[in-house]
Amino acid sequence: MSPKRQREEGSTAEGDKGDKGQKPQKEEVAHPRKRFYRARAHSNPLNDASFDVPTRPEDYDWSEHYPELMAEWRERQAAAGAAAAAAGGAGAEGAASGAEEAPAVRFVDIGCGFGGLLIKLATHYPDTLMLGMEIRDKVTAYVRERIAALRRESPGSYRNAAVLRTNAMKYLPNFFRKGQLTKMFFLFPDPHFKAANHRRRIINTQLLTEYAHLLAPGGWLYTISDVPELGEWMKSKLDGHPLFERVSEEELERDVAAGLLALSSEEGQKVARNGGATYRNVYRRLAQPRPQE
Known part of the structure; x- marks a missing residue:
């Protein structure tokens, strides 16, 4: 085996030993850069731009904006509903009256x-x-x-x-x-x-x-x-x-x-x-x- 190949394999083996004791590196997250999102400083709020808006607040689904929090709330609601169903009758009415309000x-x-x-x-x-x-x-x-x-x-x-x-x-x-x-x-x-x-x-x-x-x-x-x-x-x-x-x-x-x-x-x-x-x-x-x- 040539000296050069011995040196390369030796360094690889040493690197493998060192890696075993190292903690996994935290994944780097790419953040957006402002220079790609620049726009005019201000916009006329009285223009006729079209926006998709709900007819009333109750019609808007906030899950797109707060997916984790809304999912957790739904899980709690489902658990409370299952407990109420198991309790039956008066228990169901009590659970309904004390239902947790959506975030x-x-x-x-x-x-x-x-x-x-x-x-x-x-x-x-x-x-x-x-x-x-x-x-x-x-x-x-x-x-x-x-x-x-x-x-x-x-x-x-x-x-x-x-x-x-x-x-x-x-x-x-x-x-x-x-x-x-x-x-x-x-x-x-x-x-x-x-x-x-x-x-x-x-x-x-x-x-x-x-x-x-x-x-x-x-x-x-x-x-x-x-x-x-x-x-x-x-x-x-x-x-x-x-x-x-x-x-x-x-x-x-x-x-x-x-x-x-x-x-x-x-x-x-x-x-x-x-x-x-x-x-x-x-x-x-x-x-x-x-x-x-």
């Missing part, structure tokens, strides 16, 4: 962009279903792939986060019932500087009434902007609405979500890099309207 979305990030806030919220609130809503198709596709990659990389995590492409200014009531939500986020929305386009702003009196309908009493509505005029606009609209009251700075210091507003999103990080200021306004949904002056 429901509680947090919504309107105009979620590339999903920075959504991803951070998912780890801080692992037992809460949350949804990002985005009107741009490429950006929505990026967030969807990002969440899928994170789920593969960390099994059991991020299964409470999902994204949906739709027009939130038009179709929120098609997806959520009255009082379903506990947190709504509006991070760095389009300022629509021209006065003729102010009706496109995501925070206005009419839409705030809709948000109040969907928020549970005590629920929080979060806004932040790097545009002083828009920050003041949102503050004035919320101050003037009878179903919202401003959350104190002391409460905000103790709130995890409030601390994520400025730096979780791509837009917020860009503002920070440029040394810009931000204007944060967070409000609580009141159970009863405030007396009007």
Whole structure:
């Protein structure tokens, strides 16, 4: 046998011995790259783009977005049904009255962009279903792939986060019932500087009434902007609405979500890099309207 062949076979054998004591390497998960999903910064929410929306919230199947959680819920329902059937009669009625409600979305990030806030919220609130809503198709596709990659990389995590492409200014009531939500986020929305386009702003009196309908009493509505005029606009609209009251700075210091507003999103990080200021306004949904002056 030639010396060269002896060296090659010897190194192979030594490698086999070393491999036996090594742990299997963790599979690398490919994450989507933003440069392949770039789109215009903003989209006109009043255009006539067609979206597939349910007639009412009860008609929408959330299994596509939260497959593991919905499958587990169905298994529990089946087990409870089997136990009730075995108990018979009164036992079945008791089981039916105490049936577990289906998991429901509680947090919504309107105009979620590339999903920075959504991803951070998912780890801080692992037992809460949350949804990002985005009107741009490429950006929505990026967030969807990002969440899928994170789920593969960390099994059991991020299964409470999902994204949906739709027009939130038009179709929120098609997806959520009255009082379903506990947190709504509006991070760095389009300022629509021209006065003729102010009706496109995501925070206005009419839409705030809709948000109040969907928020549970005590629920929080979060806004932040790097545009002083828009920050003041949102503050004035919320101050003037009878179903919202401003959350104190002391409460905000103790709130995890409030601390994520400025730096979780791509837009917020860009503002920070440029040394810009931000204007944060967070409000609580009141159970009863405030007396009007």
